[in-house]
Amino acid sequence: MPMALVIHPNITGEVEARAYQLLATQDALSGNTLVVMPTGFGKTAVEWLVMAEYLNKEGIIIILAPSIGLVDQHYNMAREILKISENDISILTGNTSPKDRPAIWEKSRMIVATPHVVRNDAQTGGVALKDVSLIVFDEAHHAKGNEPMAEIGNLYFQANPRGAMLGATASPGTKREDILQVANRLQIERMHLAKREDDLLKPYATEMHIENHRIQLPEGIDALISPLKNQLTNESEYLRRGGFLSAQVRLTSRAINEAQRRASAAIERDDKRGYDAARRIGDIRRLIRLIDLVETQGVKCALAYLERSDSERRKKNRKSARFLSLPAVHDAYRRLGLMDEIHPKLKLTKKTVTQGMRRHPEGRIIIFTEYRDTVDILCEYLKKDARLRVTPFIGQASKGDSVGMNQKMQREVLQKFRDGTFNILVATSVAEEGLDIPAAERVIMYEPVPSAIRAIQRRGRTARKSDGDVHAFITENTRDDYIQLASHNKEKKMFANLENLRRQARLPRKMPSSASILDSFSVKTSDGEIVPAEAFIESEKERLIQQEDVQEEEIEPELIQEEEIRLPQRPSSQRGLEEFIDLNAIESHLESAQEEVESIDPKKSKRRRYT
Incomplete structure (x- = not known):
């Protein structure tokens, strides 16, 4: 049976009509939106639909992708799907010469780029972000901290407060503060959350x-690791007696970093014990790495790690020489060289x-x-x-x-x-x-x-x-x-955090999402009938949404x-x-x-x- 297709004046390729994508598009056209959708359900299709509508508006459209490979993919798909000439769409990456970029910005209606190029051009005046109507942030979970995507969000809002931003990702972050940081950097007004168990997604x-x-580890590996763990315990106890490792604190990364800080402070006081502590902390880090490699990767991977350390020792690296001289490490190196992979x-x-x-x-x-x-x-x-x-x-x-x-x-x-x-x-x-x-x-x-x-x-x-x-x-x-x-x-x-943020309305909405915003879209159904996008969405809801699931209820996130x-x-x-x-x-x-x-x-x- 022929699939239903989206119809829009600026769409020339085939885009399958899916109600959940049209609903995401409706939100995205109503204000700055973060679309969170499972991998493979077609976040990119939502981006196409939004860009098709913005081709009716004045201003440059920018699509940001975190790698050159994805930039190429977005460029090729935009050329195939959207009504845009070859002269009006361009690629900007680190491979583009800085002297060529101003002319590219000047002539292009749509730019597909890696974030650092756009960030750099915006900071140096190579592009006036006030002339940009829409920025699409693909893999938007990168819009945090000092990442170029995050900086672009700030620069764009400062230059064009009315400009539109669309973020798309399968996984915006684990912590509530990480998700909110992405939302804040992209000035997100609404969160569109689609989950694989949603009725509208199930047919696809x-x-x-x-x-x-x-x-389970074989006995041979347990026997190999036991002396290494004893060595680790001895080194740790020495640091505890010296006051560098807190007593009765587990040997975690945080505890090791704190011990390093104390050793550095001792060195600054000209306390010679700090130098010895710092060396032992380096040994502890390497011991943990070696144990992990033996336990999770195997004999050959651990041997390769020690062989590199031995190569460094031969180049007069004193840290590697010290590590390999530890009795348990020296013995493990010898035994690993004689073992097959077990x-x-x-x-x-x-x-x-x-x-x-x-x-x-x-x-x-x-x-x-x-x-x-x-x-x-x-x-x-x-x-x-x-x-x-x-x-x-x-x-x-x-x-x-x-x-x-x-x-x-x-x-x-x-x-x-x-x-x-x-x-x-x-x-x-x-x-x-x-x-x-x-x-x-x-x-x-x-x-x-x-x-x-x-x-x-x-x-x-x-x-x-x-x-x-x-x-x-x-x-x-x-x-x-x-x-x-x-x-x-x-x-x-x-x-759970995504669901709570959506339910608690933590994001500022400038205006409610309106179905009329999809007036430019229609759908050619599998029967060949042309219907408005809004009518198609409603018919799909009637067809797919189970009556007992219509009433919203608390959803327990899946494990x-x-x-x-x-x-x-x-x-x-x-x-x-x-x-x-x-x-x-x-x-x-x-x-x-x-x-x-x-x-x-x-x-x-x-x-x-x-x-």
């Missing part, structure tokens, strides 16, 4: 299955990948990891299977012997992943956001991430056009466990575990998690998530163990 969903694989994650990755390829022989799989060493290890291991066409995908920065990928290389890799030359992409965090990465049938998270925003973005790489699944690997009683708890709770808090989740289509009772872990041991690794765990409400979930 595909299935995503999320499964957490709980992994961490279960590596074989579990191979098993999960081959299962995915059997299910979707022509499909794509993305494996996310935090560490470049793990990227190299996984690629080498998976390439042994000739059926798997594996490629790494990393950021541009070069680190030590690891050479980064420039933008040209990244684009080439993504194109080969798109056309099937490669079917397995092993990526660091660079693949989470800001690049036009093809959808995958399966996403593997080699370790959890502490950020709700990043977790949402990683999951959003699958189940866009068809069903997909996400597999998260969690090593029990390690940093993995703690981060997983914190990330889940942060995501709960984000949805995403292993469950069937409805995600968009794009143009058993067991113990709670906290019962399996020793939180006191884990808290020493991540202070930043400490407060999140205290309020966790565990849910029943399926769990698998791997040893």
